[in-house]
Amino acid sequence: MKKILVTGALGQIGSELVAKLRQIYGADQVIATDVRNNGHEITRSGAFETLDVTDGKAMFEMAKKHQADTMIHLAALLSATAEEKPLLAWNLNMGGLVNALEVSRELGCQFFTPSSIGAFGPSTPKDNTPQDTIQRPTTMYGVNKVSGELLCDYYFHKYGLDTRGIRFPGLISYVTPPGGGTTDYAVEIYYAAVNQGRYASFIDKGTYMDMMYMPDALNAIVQLMEADASKLQHRNAFNVTAMSVDPEAISASIRQVMPSFVLEYEVDPKRQAIAESWPNSIDASAAAREWGFKASYDLDAMTKDMLAQLSSREMLAKKA
CATH class of the missing domain: 3.40.50.720 (NAD(P)-binding Rossmann-like Domain)
Structure with missing residues (x-):
């Protein structure tokens, strides 16, 4: 990772991840984006741009302007909120993901997006849930996450895009x-x-x-993104x-x-x-x-x- 564009940068993961990435790679190398500027410290500690991830053209132009070689796509509605607003969740979570994947494909970016234990469902084995198992979630958030895992796999196999992801608890x-x-x-x-x-x-x-405690989650993202691609068999949905x-x-x-x-x-x-x-x-x-x-x-x-x-x-x- 050399020039990193982060969507959803003011969310729970993003606000802390951006700070960590800037410590590792330099403040000028990490472009934080979100749909609005709330005055958080990361909006002042390095490059910040407002971005609606459902606007694919704006995302492409922004990534190209900053010469991004890595896309970390975090923008999403979370589980309880998504269940209250399922259509909004689908449009934001899946529409934003498709746009981020397309931008990454067109610009040749390395790509990361998180999945979740929400990708599992009531028919999934409850205890010591395997890496590869049945996934039939009964929430819109879970449906989004399973769809996202499959879509990232598709972009890797179809286009050779270097997609990576973690199923966070x-x-x-x-x-x-x-x-x-x-x-x-x-x-x-x-x-x-x-x-x-x-x-x-x-x-x-x-x-x-x-x-999982957030410091471990942040370390996991960096570690996976820096990992040797030849050793990654699962790529997009690692249980952690x-x-x-x-x-x-x-x-x-x-x-x-x-x-x-x-x-x-x-x-x-x-x-x-x-x-x-x-x-x-x-x-x-x-x-x-x-x-x-x-x-x-x-x-x-x-x-x-x-x-x-x-x-x-x-x-x-x-x-x-």
Whole structure:
């Protein structure tokens, strides 16, 4: 990667990934784009352009102007939001992906887009879900992700486009607030622990889903994009994970640091139904074998860092 164009750069992954890429490759080498400018730090720390990913012509002209050789396409509606607005999700998630693939094909860019455990469905094996298995999701987000995986495979086999991708589990971060995902409870619980000392989970106890701390997710993207292409058999949909947890497990981990923390439940039937259609745990051995993936944070290590970071931010805010 030499000149990298990032779409959806102000989202949960994008805002942190852009900062990391600029540290590695240089501020002038990473062009951040999003549909609007919200004044985030990354809009000032390097090149930033407003871009609607459903406008393929504008995307092409922007990539060509900046002489991009790498496209990291992150712009998308997340699971819960996509289920509320399925047609918008299809038009944005699939229309934007096709445009990004076409621009990459025309300009010869290396290409990355994330998939998700949402690509699995209720008929997928629940435990230690294989890399290659049945995928019949029952949500629009899941349909988008399976379609995206297949489309990226098609562009690789049909055009030789260097497409790469990761099936992310729930991502947990202290930097960017949740953005409409089913796994967002696992982010909200830490914010609530620091601010209120208690949390009402919209996902029920005993509902296991895979999670990963954001630093591990960012490292995985860079590592995959820098990996030897000849060793990649799966390319576009690598299972990755760091932990399989339910709300009770996260609560127990928090109480090791904050013994008075209280977990309650106000289950959201819609998001609970989505969660129940996803795996309890997934097998990431293909990613480990083909490009050396290994997470650094387990649940307790992540909890300690999340609470420390959020507590520090809270203290700074009070002083301000």
